[in-house]
Amino acid sequence: MSKLTAILGWGSLIWDPKDLDYNKQLGWIYDGPNLPIEFARISKNGRLTLVITENGTFNKTFYTFANMKLTFEETIENLRKREGCNKKDIGFYKAETDEFHSEDFKYKEEIRNWSNEKKIKNIIWTDLPEKWSYKNENDETINVNPKERIEYLKNLTGEKKELAEEYIIKSPIEIQTLYRKQIEEELLWLPVVKENKKVRYFNPNEKNFFLYSHNLSGFGTLTCRNCNSKDEMHFSGRDFVSIQCQSCGSLELLKDNETISNCECGGKLEKDKPFFCRNCDSFKLSYNVKLLT
Structure with a gap:
């Protein structure tokens, strides 16, 4: 099995990796494990973000490889910093010991089978749970009914609305969920196809064309x-x-x-x-x- 550590992604990690230390030449490969994904977490800036959830739609995810110079623990820390979360919210699987974090992760078979198929022994991912509350301008906790997530998005204003829309439309078009369809129909927040920064995904199954420096021209x-x-x-x-x-x-x-x-x-x-x-x-x-x- 490969000693490289795979990083799974399905949301902003793909189009906005920030300081994630990964193989940029390889890019993101649309051939990760099938996991249930949905827009089901209200973030600090008001966005409704994609997370793994039992209430989600099973989707093929994306993966890339961490910088091979990093240790496994350093890779986890690097992803944690990028996500701005606690270490406990970074999921991982070690094939050599069949160790999962968290121990009660519900989709072990999907990860384990994919690990065996791809011959990848170390896998990490963001494992944040659903979250349906936020603080308003008066620092009061407001709870949102998950069934009313569309209304939540409709009621956003200003920068929060802009950030929420950006997250939805830039989420990989391959990630299709029940609520994404409803958001597109009711808010007309449609996937980005072309803008200043085009959205494309490197496919390792195709013969991709690279050029490197050499002595010929x-x-x-x-x-x-x-x-x-x-x-x-x-x-x-x-x-x-x-x-x-x-x-x-x-x-x-x-x-x-x-x-x-x-x-x-x-x-x-x-x-x-x-x-x-x-x-x-x-x-x-x-x-x-x-x-x-």
Whole structure:
């Protein structure tokens, strides 16, 4: 079994990882264990967030791997800090000893079976429970009936409403729940498809196209196997690196040690990201070399 630690995700951990120390080159893989997920926790800033709950809809989750330099305990602490929660709220599974935290976790078989299938021995996840109360401006505790969660969202105002909507629409479109459907129908908070920062997910089952610095250079045609669109592209070499804007998809050739600034569109230029088709967002690309020097 792999000694790497897998981190499971289904919500903002994917689109807003903050200081999570994970394998950014690999990204998030949509092939995690099936777990019951629902918008069922009122956070400190008013958002209604996704958690594992027996009242949820079973969904395939996402996973990535923690930085391999971290110990298992350091990985747990890193996730805890990102989530701003207590250590007891980070769930984990150690396959070698068949140890779970918490001991009364209800979906052990789902985790255990997935661990065996993927040959991953260490797995961690955020295990916050449902929460249906919040403090109002007078520091009074207000309880919300779970059946009235849509009304709760409707009654939010100002920044809290903006943050709540952002969380809902940026949650991975693959995560489909009973209440997500109702929220979309009643509030028209629809999943983000394209905005300044496009939402895409790296699929490890596809042949994804990376470029790395080496001693050769040249140019060729980048062809999308999904929509057949084409781009002329230089590839890495001789102290240069080819990178792509993660928003508009434009291709840039920069010196390897050059400070990366934002694209003209305002989007991020990032190294070590798989290239995607800027017409349809697919990662299914092939590269035909025209000139090699």
